[in-house]
Amino acid sequence: MRRSELGSLGTKRSTSRVVKPFLNEEEYKRTEDIVKKFENGIGKELHQKLLERAKTRRNWLEDWWLNVAYLDLRISTQIHCNMGGPGPFIEHCWPPKEGTQIERASINLWHTLKFWDLLRAEKVAIERSGDAVLDMNQFRMLFCTCKIPGVTRDSIGSYFKTETEGECPSHLIVLCRGRVFAFDAIHEGNMVTPPEIFRQLTYIQKRCHSEPDGPGLAALTSNERTKWAELREYLIDLDPKNLTHLEKIQRSLFVVCLDDSSPHATPEDYTEITRLGLTGDPTVRWGDKAYNSIFFSNGVCSAFCDHAPFDAMALITMLAYVEKKIIESEGKWKGSDKVRDIPWPEELVFTVDQKIISEIGRAKELYYKKVSDLQLVHYAFTSFGKALIRKKKLHPDTFVQLALQLAYYKCHGRPGCCYETAMTRRFYHGRTETIRSCTMEAVEWCKSMLDPSASNYERLQLMHEAFAKHNKMRKECENGKGFDRHLLGLLLIAQEQGLPVPELYVDNAFTASGGGGNFVLSTSLTGYTRLSGSALPMVNHGYGFFYSIRDDRILITCSSWKSCPETDAEVLCRTVFQCFQDMLQLTVAAQL
Structure with missing residues (x-):
């Protein structure tokens, strides 16, 4: 079993990519400067320390992850985790x-x-x-x-x-x-x-x-x-x-x-x-x-x-x-x-x-x-499933993730920072990495779907670009080339050394894009069997969104908190179902 790998310090490229959908030009410029400073300064030093740690362990993250993600939590884990x-x-x-x-x-x-x-x-x-x-x-x-x-x-x-x-x-x-x-x-x-x-x-x-x-x-x-x-x-x-x-x-x-x-x-x-x-x-x-x-x-x-x-x-x-x-x-x-x-x-x-x-x-x-206070729905979308999506040469998981991005955009009028679980079990004691589904490609496609002047051909092109981006990210994450766990490691090594929290982690862009456990959409594919499951939203103004994909149907569990006036699990779930139909129609209409 391969040792858990540690990627290079590609923070600038990765961070810029994931925060862009949530910032205006001025905020984005400021974040780019913070990232540059981090990468050429303290980030480089922390990365070296992380590499030292990785030399002595088959999985440099394992005990840290268990503690930070689960064992250090003081909230009711029975309810929230x-x-x-x-x-x-x-x-x-x-x-x-x-x-x-x-x-x-x-x-x-x-x-x-x-x-x-x-x-x-x-x-x-x-x-x-x-x-x-x-x-x-x-x-x-x-x-x-x-x-x-x-x-x-x-x-x-x-x-x-x-x-x-x-x-x-x-x-x-x-x-x-x-x-x-x-x-x-x-x-x-x-x-x-x-x-x-x-x-x-x-x-x-x-x-x-x-x-x-x-x-x-x-x-x-x-x-x-x-x-x-x-x-x-x-x-x-x-x-x-x-x-x-x-x-x-x-x-x-x-x-x-x-x-x-x-x-x-x-x-x-x-x-x-x-x-x-x-x-x-x-x-x-x-x-x-x-x-x-x-x-x-x-x-x-x-x-x-x-x-x-x-x-x-x-x-x-x-x-x-x-x-x-x-x-x-x-x-x-x-x-x-x-x-x-x-x-x-x-x-x-x-x-x-x-x-x-x-x-x-x-x-x-x-x-x-x-x-x-919990609102939860668990419904089956029965019009089609994996068989038809595959027939259209599309990845079923990405299909659902992009439908969710479009549905969130329709319901809330803005992009939704999203955590999708990627499995890292190719590595020794591997657990998960975060696929950040809300990409610029996904946002551009969502905008085109809501723009009456956009042609179906244009929408389909943008959809294919969004698919390609998501598929590439999934592959990177599964192969240990993700970015969230690496960022967490750099923060934890700083804390271990008694160093101040680097500016990168207190920048508004970090939280706005979901960092520090602030993802508005907490999502996971539970596989291609009849079994499905879920957990609750990560944040008060967010959703838990879990799905299993079968040949002829897609089951979705969506949850939100009633005390948050702007979220509604039932509405989001029904909107996702409508987006499935819209995406299928798009593949048909663009071929005419």
Whole structure:
């Protein structure tokens, strides 16, 4: 696996290119001077220091990125950073149906455990992008992984081991009606079967439905990080048994969430499952756990994950495996119904006092106040998809990104600084780089689309230029030639050396173009499968925009905050759908 590479100090070219759409001539001139000064002065010195760092590490960014992007954050990461998405089973084997929750959960969980088994045996196929082999390290983090809150910085506890590395925790945690249960997925050396999982989950559900609700301790994970870290310490001081329970949750394979909601869902409208998956009942989600598998009362399901240990594509690979197996078995268990005499689930009963009970109440209140401000839609555009876009010799991902640029321009009358995730897994422990989709080429094309005097031929030419630019940027980013992570590295090395923050980073152009986590459009392609997912907007006046592209349709999840009067997720999503049609029409009209 290639070492993570560090490009040359091409700041001037890169910065000028990405800030231009957001500045007037005078501002642009000023920024160019700042960039020039940076490149010939402190930037050169910082770049040398970064090269020194890169010599001693196979990935110069890895620990920095984990800390800055995730572990140093003090906001509620459960709300602002976690990611999730609905299971697509409603489209084939499992339409919404009351009374199926436990049966479907048992089958789904069994296939997930089989994937864990493959991973332990190192039999999961190595992924590739074209000829390039992709780093598989993130897959270790899917199981037995949990974020642990710290007063100033969180940490990640990862307890997964392959068979050759040794013993690996094999228990599951189940959250139901404010209570916490655990049971082992292995009994006498063999994995539990769906009928055995069914027995365990039924036991938990019956107890929870016939006895009072538990305290809902999981809601504390939705707190701001320092607050949660302090409460966790308080819990441990209250009773050492609480630490044993917390560690049992941290080490578990993953968390199973039995949720009483029954979200409406159709293949064309996943809005409610997605919304509840991301922002549902906080007493049945462990916000710090790498993977929460949520099963709703009507048999639909969702995934909910902490983003720190891995990016969405590792999760999607696992979920695609599970979906494939469920389709192959027509959503049924076709093996033996025999149930061994396995130990019943154990309830983890935390010692709580009045302070903890009132803090749980406070956490829930803050959580519901924040998530009630969320506007989220998850719709399918069904007129066409990848097949037709490819037929037009256009890249499907770029097609969606340019439609989004045009839609934002139509809705807001200005360009929208945009973050698109590029995967850097061609490199050792690679994660992501930023593709800045709002290029001058995209802006010129958007203007032509809104200019009644522009001809279709002219518009098509500009569209092809915008496509070429975006495709070139994607390739650069995937090959370690991006610009945002490099800029971050230069800033962090300055901070490490106790140097003042260079002027480049406090220039208005840096923020206006999205730098420092200020992207108005936070976007990602979640691949070309039936699986889709999302996270929430990066800034208060922004959008979260996530999409999966299939042969015959494009699914979009778009979110915004209701408290921002100028954003509207529903309107932006519908406008993007219209822009898809406009772009297709353009390719037809220009040929006439």
